[in-house]
Amino acid sequence: MRGGSVAVVGGSIAGCAVARAAARGGAERVTVLERSPGHLEDRGVGLCVLLDRYDELVRAGHLDDGIRHHPVTARHWVARADDGDPRGRVLWVQPMAMHSYHWGVLWQGLRERTPDGVEFRPGTAVTAVGGAAGADGPAWVETAAGGREEYDLVVGADGHRSVVRTAVCPEARSEYAGYVAWRGSFDARLLDTLPGGAARWPEQEVITACYPGGQVVLYRIPGLTPGSTLVNWVFYAPAPEWLKRADEDSDPLGFQVGSLDTARHGELAELAERVLPPYWAGAVNLTPVERILLQPIHDLETPRRTAGRLLLAGDAATLVRPHTTSGAAKALQDASAFEDAWRAAGDWSDLLPGYDRERGEAGHALVDLSRRLGRAQVTGAPDWSAIDEPGMTEWWRRQLGTTGGFGGLALDRKPNPPSATGR
Numbered sequence: 001m002r003g004g005s006v007a008v009v010g011g012s013i014a015g016c017a018v019a020r021a022a023a024r025g026g027a028e029r030v031t032v033l034e035r036s037p038g039h040l041e042d043r044g045v046g047l048c049v050l051l052d053r054y055d056e057l058v059r060a061g062h063l064d065d066g067i068r069h070h071p072v073t074a075r076h077w078v079a080r081a082d083d084g085d086p087r088g089r090v091l092w093v094q095p096m097a098m099h100s101y102h103w104g105v106l107w108q109g110l111r112e113r114t115p116d117g118v119e120f121r122p123g124t125a126v127t128a129v130g131g132a133a134g135a136d137g138p139a140w141v142e143t144a145a146g147g148r149e150e151y152d153l154v155v156g157a158d159g160h161r162s163v164v165r166t167a168v169c170p171e172a173r174s175e176y177a178g179y180v181a182w183r184g185s186f187d188a189r190l191l192d193t194l195p196g197g198a199a200r201w202p203e204q205e206v207i208t209a210c211y212p213g214g215q216v217v218l219y220r221i222p223g224l225t226p227g228s229t230l231v232n233w234v235f236y237a238p239a240p241e242w243l244k245r246a247d248e249d250s251d252p253l254g255f256q257v258g259s260l261d262t263a264r265h266g267e268l269a270e271l272a273e274r275v276l277p278p279y280w281a282g283a284v285n286l287t288p289v290e291r292i293l294l295q296p297i298h299d300l301e302t303p304r305r306t307a308g309r310l311l312l313a314g315d316a317a318t319l320v321r322p323h324t325t326s327g328a329a330k331a332l333q334d335a336s337a338f339e340d341a342w343r344a345a346g347d348w349s350d351l352l353p354g355y356d357r358e359r360g361e362a363g364h365a366l367v368d369l370s371r372r373l374g375r376a377q378v379t380g381a382p383d384w385s386a387i388d389e390p391g392m393t394e395w396w397r398r399q400l401g402t403t404g405g406f407g408g409l410a411l412d413r414k415p416n417p418p419s420a421t422g423r
């Protein structure tokens, strides 16, 4: 199919990738409407893409080696040791080949790769979308500045609290998982101030330090400045009392980097000292307060991804808990499936159902997996003090079930059975 106008609501990972896919597919006019007025890159921390998914996305033309990343080869599961070992007792060394990214570096790379003809409109908040019920009428967007614009297709790449989703499937609601992720990052050179220094932690290891009630995952990522390295961490924990009190509707919003106060930072530091092996507590507590954010964990399933000439991609379409390490890969896969559906379609009425079929099933499977992993690792975790390596491999195999999917399902949807490597 060639020609037509496409509006993409949201210019983050999914938005940049879908805009590129539409332009490559042959759309005549592509416009990205992004609410945020400024640079987004400073707000992000780390994320990972499993090597198998990375290779597929390179083949599909949605990632390339030119976007700086850090190689990861193994995930070390540890828990506080009775003998006081500062790195903790090793429960399992899980082979795991991934690339870790700074969210901002990945976003910049995708933004730079968006073809020149795509129009980006930062500072444009979309307030409503709609259109004819079938695929034969145009769709429209309304923005906070006022006015209505018509497009042949409107793509919702507007994330967790998507406006486009409320038009595609108003019944879909995100569910709060009942726990939070504190997240932070700091200059990796600071590790040298810890007893034993940075040498205690080989550069390609991901650490998962488990405790009753949660875990912290730590890994290195490239910094925004070429040549620099950051330590990124995600600390799953019960929701703090003040957050519960502030959010009686049980759908807490969390807060961005730069808004954590000293008292609440003190609570996090105390939790780290109390539950983590000392080296990893020390690492978390090297983080400057202004580099910490709090993200309540949610997930969301949608019964459909398209309606009329509206289509959802990325977190707007399905939101998975971060335990699956699949958010960015899933968004890029959506863009890849969109491009394939576009190229195969004769007209709009082919494009939308083709994409829905292709991505709907994968979305449901990932939400299910992310709920299982959340229960297994946080709310219903085993007694870490009693578990050994065979116990860990069996426990992991049970979580992945028959479909696998850690890191995202394979793009071609061939069975992706679980293995001890998590791939």
Ligand SMILES: Cc1cc2nc3c(=O)[nH]c(=O)nc-3n(C[C@H](O)[C@H](O)[C@H](O)COP(=O)(O)OP(=O)(O)OC[C@H]3O[C@@H](n4cnc5c(N)ncnc54)[C@H](O)[C@@H]3O)c2cc1C
Pocket: 009, 010, 011, 012, 013, 014, 015, 033, 034, 035, 036, 040, 041, 043, 044, 045, 046, 047, 103, 124, 125, 126, 127, 157, 158, 159, 160, 161, 162, 163, 313, 314, 315, 316, 327, 328, 331
């Ligand atoms: C600034 C930022 C930093 C992030 N940092 C990380 C990170 O460090 N680690 C990680 O794992 N994930 C991070 N994420 C989330 C991650 O990008 C997603 O989970 C995943 O990659 C899917 O991306 P997405 O594009 O579907 O959704 P999102 O990344 O959530 O992007 C949605 C975009 O839509 C825009 N938007 C929302 N509503 C409207 C509207 N009404 N009108 C116009 N625009 C709108 C938002 O401003 C945003 O840019 C971050 C997201 C953002 C926006």
